[in-house]
Amino acid sequence: MENRRAEKGVVRGRQFEIEVDGRKIPAYEGETIGAALTAAGVRTLRRTAKHHHPRGMYCGIGLCYECAMVINGVPNTRVCQTLATPGCRVETQDGLGQWEGER
Amino acid sequence: MKELDLLILGAGPAGMAAAIEAAKAGIQVTVLDDDARPGGQIYRQFQAGFRVTDATALGHDYERGQELLKEFDTVADRVQFLDDAVVWGIAPECEVDFLRQGESRSVRYRQLVIAVGAYDRPVPFPGWTLPGVFTAGGAQRLIKMQRVLPGERILLAGTGPLQLAIANQIVDAGGKVEAIAEAGNIDKWMSLARGAWGQWTLIADAWRYWSGIRKAGIPLWREHIILEARGDGHVEEAVVAQVDADWRPVRGTDRTLAVDTVCIGYGFIPSVELTRLAGCAHRYDPLLGGWIPTRGEDMESTVSQVYVAGDCGGVAGSFVAIEEGRLAGIAAARTLGALAADEARRRMGPSRDRLAGLLRLRQTLDEISRPRPGLYELAKDDTIVCRCEEITLGEIKAALADDLQDLNELKRATRTGMGNCQGRMCGPALQEIVARVKGVPAAEIEPLRPRPPIRPIPMTALAGHAELA
Numbered sequence: 414m415e416n417r418r419a420e421k422g423v424v425r426g427r428q429f430e431i432e433v434d435g436r437k438i439p440a441y442e443g444e445t446i447g448a449a450l451t452a453a454g455v456r457t458l459r460r461t462a463k464h465h466h467p468r469g470m471y472c473g474i475g476l477c478y479e480c481a482m483v484i485n486g487v488p489n490t491r492v493c494q495t496l497a498t499p500g501c502r503v504e505t506q507d508g509l510g511q512w513e514g515e516r
Numbered sequence: 517m518k519e520l521d522l523l524i525l526g527a528g529p530a531g532m533a534a535a536i537e538a539a540k541a542g543i544q545v546t547v548l549d550d551d552a553r554p555g556g557q558i559y560r561q562f563q564a565g566f567r568v569t570d571a572t573a574l575g576h577d578y579e580r581g582q583e584l585l586k587e588f589d590t591v592a593d594r595v596q597f598l599d600d601a602v603v604w605g606i607a608p609e610c611e612v613d614f615l616r617q618g619e620s621r622s623v624r625y626r627q628l629v630i631a632v633g634a635y636d637r638p639v640p641f642p643g644w645t646l647p648g649v650f651t652a653g654g655a656q657r658l659i660k661m662q663r664v665l666p667g668e669r670i671l672l673a674g675t676g677p678l679q680l681a682i683a684n685q686i687v688d689a690g691g692k693v694e695a696i697a698e699a700g701n702i703d704k705w706m707s708l709a710r711g712a713w714g715q716w717t718l719i720a721d722a723w724r725y726w727s728g729i730r731k732a733g734i735p736l737w738r739e740h741i742i743l744e745a746r747g748d749g750h751v752e753e754a755v756v757a758q759v760d761a762d763w764r765p766v767r768g769t770d771r772t773l774a775v776d777t778v779c780i781g782y783g784f785i786p787s788v789e790l791t792r793l794a795g796c797a798h799r800y801d802p803l804l805g806g807w808i809p810t811r812g813e814d815m816e817s818t819v820s821q822v823y824v825a826g827d828c829g830g831v832a833g834s835f836v837a838i839e840e841g842r843l844a845g846i847a848a849a850r851t852l853g854a855l856a857a858d859e860a861r862r863r864m865g866p867s868r869d870r871l872a873g874l875l876r877l878r879q880t881l882d883e884i885s886r887p888r889p890g891l892y893e894l895a896k897d898d899t900i901v902c903r904c905e906e907i908t909l910g911e912i913k914a915a916l917a918d919d920l921q922d923l924n925e926l927k928r929a930t931r932t933g934m935g936n937c938q939g940r941m942c943g944p945a946l947q948e949i950v951a952r953v954k955g956v957p958a959a960e961i962e963p964l965r966p967r968p969p970i971r972p973i974p975m976t977a978l979a980g981h982a983e984l985a
Contacts, residue, residue, distance in 0.1 A: 419663040419689035422573030426565030443565025448662035456647035456750045463906040467749050469647025470666075471903075471941075473654020474557060475550065476635055478936035478972070479903060489936070489972065493654070494550075496563065 417452045429499035440497035447473070447480055447492040450503070458482050458492060462508035482506050517983045520546045522848050523612060523625035525603055525790060528556020529581075529834045530826025531631035532588045533841030534848070537863070539591035541849035546623075548601040548614055554588060555581055556633055557653065558834045560661050574660070575685065576721060577834070584838065603632075605968030606793040610821055613968065613981070620977040623984040627821050627848040630791055631841060634784035634805060634827035637887070638941045640901045640909070641894035642744040644780070648751030652781025656682050665691040667777025671754050673697040673742035674781030676885040680725035682779065687732045694775050696729070697740040697756045699763050699782070699891070700884055715877050718835075741765065743894060745778050754778050763890030783885045784831040785944050789966040791829075794822050800959035803882040804830035806944050807963055814847035814864075815840050823848055832878050839867040839874075892948040901949070902942040904935020909949070916953045922962035923950060936972050939964040 426442030440449035488510025527549035559581025605613035636651035758769035796817035826837035897910030933939030951958035
């Protein structure tokens with residue numbers, strides 16, 4: 414896959430890894446989780462409650478909630494608004510999502 | 517409860533300009549924004565971690581934004597900026613409720629400026645919920661502020677000059693635009709040149725964009741619209757067709773394009789949930805994006821303590837937003853007694869002149885990007901219209917057959933508009949779709965009533981709701 418990160422005009426901060434459904438992908442300081450996922454070619458961020466359809470980033474500005482994922486055990490977190498942090502755990506959200514430890 | 521002299525919601529061009537003028541008049545200002553730094557969508561700043569090495573590579577909006585941000589900095593001692601604040605309600609008695617750092621807070625104000633901007637017009641069409649379909653604004657934010665391309669083979673579909681700007685940004689970032697489908701008649705854009713006479717910076721921008729797409733060899737399909745996005749689990753191809761003047765497809769002109777990403781840009785919708793919660797009167801103006809608050813020449817709404825500035829008062833872009841923000845800031849300072857009437861009038865002069873100069877351009881742009889009827893006829897009966905609750909056009913039509921009168925009855929009957937986005941993504945299309953099914957003008961359909969909390973907030977935060985310390 415081509416490099417989806419543009420180099421022109423900016424220098425990125427520190428690189429680290431985040432864990433997406435158990436797989437490690439790179440992210441940089443200042444990057445949203447949504448941007449890191451997009452750069453890695455990850456597009457399906459959640460599956461809907463009723464029809465189990467895949468959804469991805471849509472509005473990109475925090476309004477549509479399509480990019481809601483489970484971040485460090487917290488469901489319904491918008492990855493377009495949430496900055497990646499070293500080692501953060503990102504999980505594809507199934508339906509309305511479950512809080513960690515919830516049965 | 518703590519009472520602020522002047523509270524400003526939104527730190528985009530309009531909110532910053534309002535804060536600058538009020539602070540210059542000696543007012544203490546508080547600004548709330550849901551981002552970490554001021555700037556708004558258009559002048560958004562890079563997150564810590566990114567270092568800008570070449571501002572010219574980031575486009576002219578970036579440089580213009582830096583000027584306004586610098587001016588905002590000069591009044592920093594009179595401005596309290598509260599970042600990461602999601603406003604979820606406005607209560608009677610001049611009270612604003614917001615979520616910040618996981619806690620819900622409320623604060624009272626004497627004067628309020630609402631400057632919360634606009635968002636991309638959502639357009640339901642078959643396949644629009646597939647991963648790989650972005651709004652143009654969302655894609656632009658990824659490219660500009662994260663420096664990440666939304667995909668590898670990109671189709672831009674929509675209308676207006678913004679599409680050309682984004683195509684250039686994609687190319688500059690090293691990406692590939694397969695084609696631009698422009699629904700409008702570009703020959704009519706020539707009238708833009710007359711409307712823009714005197715607006716040399718805008719003309720220069722437009723010229724750069726045109727040259728950019730020519731140089732990159734990007735096909736620009738005039739009077740073409742996207743009919744469908746297809747793929748197994750994500751976008752793999754898109755179907756576009758030629759349209760007539762009403763944006764209705766011409767039979768036999770369909771063509772299929774192998775793309776992995778589609779960016780949809782049919783203009784913007786003013787964010788009016790807060791002005792509606794505040795009780796401001798609104799009117800329906802399709803040219804300015806739908807429902808907009810009624811305003812006077814000082815940007816005052818119909819509610820006495822509430823001013824409205826920028827795109828949330830009618831979509832007109834950042835140049836207009838800045839001047840409207842200045843007017844609102846000066847007017848609020850006058851109301852608070854910090855400026856005499858003559859002095860306020862004198863300070864408003866330059867902004868009024870600039871707004872008059874932008875008016876003709878604004879009218880021309882409005883006319884060009886006005887959505888035509890065919891846009892809201894793309895959805896089929898099995899197309900999802902309400903993305904959150906997964907309600908199809910067919911289900912909506914069936915419910916409407918039961919003699920429902922407005923969107924609120926539709927919401928109760930079908931859950932349409934009840935999800936996490938609170939009707940922001942389905943409301944504008946529903947307005948037009950329901951009007952057509954009912955055979956009445958869209959202006960006669962009562963829109964979805966915003967109910968606090970207008971943003972999803974955790975119950976734990978609500979339980980601890982308190983006054984701002």
